[in-house]
Amino acid sequence: MSRLTTYLSTRVRRLVLARAGRNGIDLTKLDRVPESLSWPLQRNGVDPVERLEELCGREPVAKLTSFLGMNVWLVTGQAEAKQVLADTTGYSNDIRPLVGRSGSTTDGDIGGLGFTDPPDHTRLRRLLTPEFTMRRLERLRPRIASIVEGQLDELDRLGGAGGGDGGDGTVDLVQSFAFPVPFLVICDLLGLPDEDRDTFRELGSARFDVSTGGTGVFGAVSGSRTFLMEATRRQRTDPGPGLIGQIIREHGDEINDFDLAGLADGVFTGGLETSASMLALGTAVLLDHRQDYRAMGGEDPAVVERTVEELLRYLSVVQIAFPRFPLRDLQVGGHTVRKGDVVVCHLAGANRDARTGEAMDRFDATRQSVSHLAFGHGFHRCVGAELARMELRAAFPALARRFPDLSLATDRLDYRDRSIVYGVESLPVRLRQPEPALR
Ligand code: HEM
Numbered sequence: 540m541s542r543l544t545t546y547l548s549t550r551v552r553r554l555v556l557a558r559a560g561r562n563g564i565d566l567t568k569l570d571r572v573p574e575s576l577s578w579p580l581q582r583n584g585v586d587p588v589e590r591l592e593e594l595c596g597r598e599p600v601a602k603l604t605s606f607l608g609m610n611v612w613l614v615t616g617q618a619e620a621k622q623v624l625a626d627t628t629g630y631s632n633d634i635r636p637l638v639g640r641s642g643s644t645t646d647g648d649i650g651g652l653g654f655t656d657p658p659d660h661t662r663l664r665r666l667l668t669p670e671f672t673m674r675r676l677e678r679l680r681p682r683i684a685s686i687v688e689g690q691l692d693e694l695d696r697l698g699g700a701g702g703g704d705g706g707d708g709t710v711d712l713v714q715s716f717a718f719p720v721p722f723l724v725i726c727d728l729l730g731l732p733d734e735d736r737d738t739f740r741e742l743g744s745a746r747f748d749v750s751t752g753g754t755g756v757f758g759a760v761s762g763s764r765t766f767l768m769e770a771t772r773r774q775r776t777d778p779g780p781g782l783i784g785q786i787i788r789e790h791g792d793e794i795n796d797f798d799l800a801g802l803a804d805g806v807f808t809g810g811l812e813t814s815a816s817m818l819a820l821g822t823a824v825l826l827d828h829r830q831d832y833r834a835m836g837g838e839d840p841a842v843v844e845r846t847v848e849e850l851l852r853y854l855s856v857v858q859i860a861f862p863r864f865p866l867r868d869l870q871v872g873g874h875t876v877r878k879g880d881v882v883v884c885h886l887a888g889a890n891r892d893a894r895t896g897e898a899m900d901r902f903d904a905t906r907q908s909v910s911h912l913a914f915g916h917g918f919h920r921c922v923g924a925e926l927a928r929m930e931l932r933a934a935f936p937a938l939a940r941r942f943p944d945l946s947l948a949t950d951r952l953d954y955r956d957r958s959i960v961y962g963v964e965s966l967p968v969r970l971r972q973p974e975p976a977l978r
Pocket of ligand 1: 814915
């Protein structure tokens, strides 16, 4: 998942532009959605803005605005968000209402689990879930550990004596750790041959490049889809060792290339930026809570699990769920949301809902089993949640063990502005304390 614009692949974009044009709005000039719609994505550092906290306390379901003639509702209460996300018959994830009814899953680029409703969603998700059972994921565990160690070596090499991006021993943790770890894990998971990885990496990096605005991001999205379509076609005749090949071997006659490439692209989009943001922002938070950072490097897996869960809740890097479209008039939080409206569940808000526990606005690694919506809820809940946990539970402790004195090399982080997946473009760090100067 990425910013709202990346939900919309090339064909959808064309349809949205046409529809917006009819309403006198030039979306090509928008690389951000309007303020009335986008302010809930704003943050104050890692915290939601005050306005959002107030709204959650006052009105956990509130009418946000009207956009392109639709009422947009914002759900910030945890119980109310769960009610919406768990409703299998009341809401649709199909984005076509936003773009007119002419979009089609077969002739266009719309696809992937996130946009698909039952029964198609059930059929496609059933093909994907076996690849994410703990038994299959176990096979990735040693590989994840070696990818993490490889990137730590890379950091060490870059930040060694006299090294570093600026020659002063500082390195960018995003570039050399937070991004490559999930990227390499996904390449293994999908079963992409080594020779394809450089091209794929460029497509992945392009998604991070905000300098190109919406258009560049769209390009990268359709690029990865096209790339995966070709990979899928090749694997039809020669199935590889990963997820794409496995689905072809076991269920090849139940799925066409378009849908399979859509599933693979959903895994790529869903699993790269999210985990990378968690690794970067999670490190920044841990460095602000040194004791918890050090404790991550200890031997207690319960501490690691608890801290990772709290980071997931506290950071809620996927700020909002995919928009839900009511299929009929429905009651939620004392309001009636009507067919034709859009309902947006604010996961970052719901994860700090004051009704769910003590001091939810604070990071507290000792917090006991708190339920959170960082992976969503219900039948669209993140299929890669256990894989993401495996990555985070491997990466943070290994980082803390290798570089116990890691510190931020800046006092101002450059947070992404109003993006659905919250994060930083770079995280300059010093790997070790500077040597004391010789007298
Ligand atoms: C810390 C990392 C991650 C976070 C915070 C995260 C968050 C989420 C959330 C909130 C949703 C639900 C959205 C909704 O209901 O509208 C979701 C769905 C999804 N995620 Fe993740 N995700 C993460 C990692 C991954 C990974 C590693 C993968 C795959 C390798 C993945 C693949 C997916 C897919 C395919 C969906 C769509 C599921 C469906 O619609 O049935 N995610 N993710």
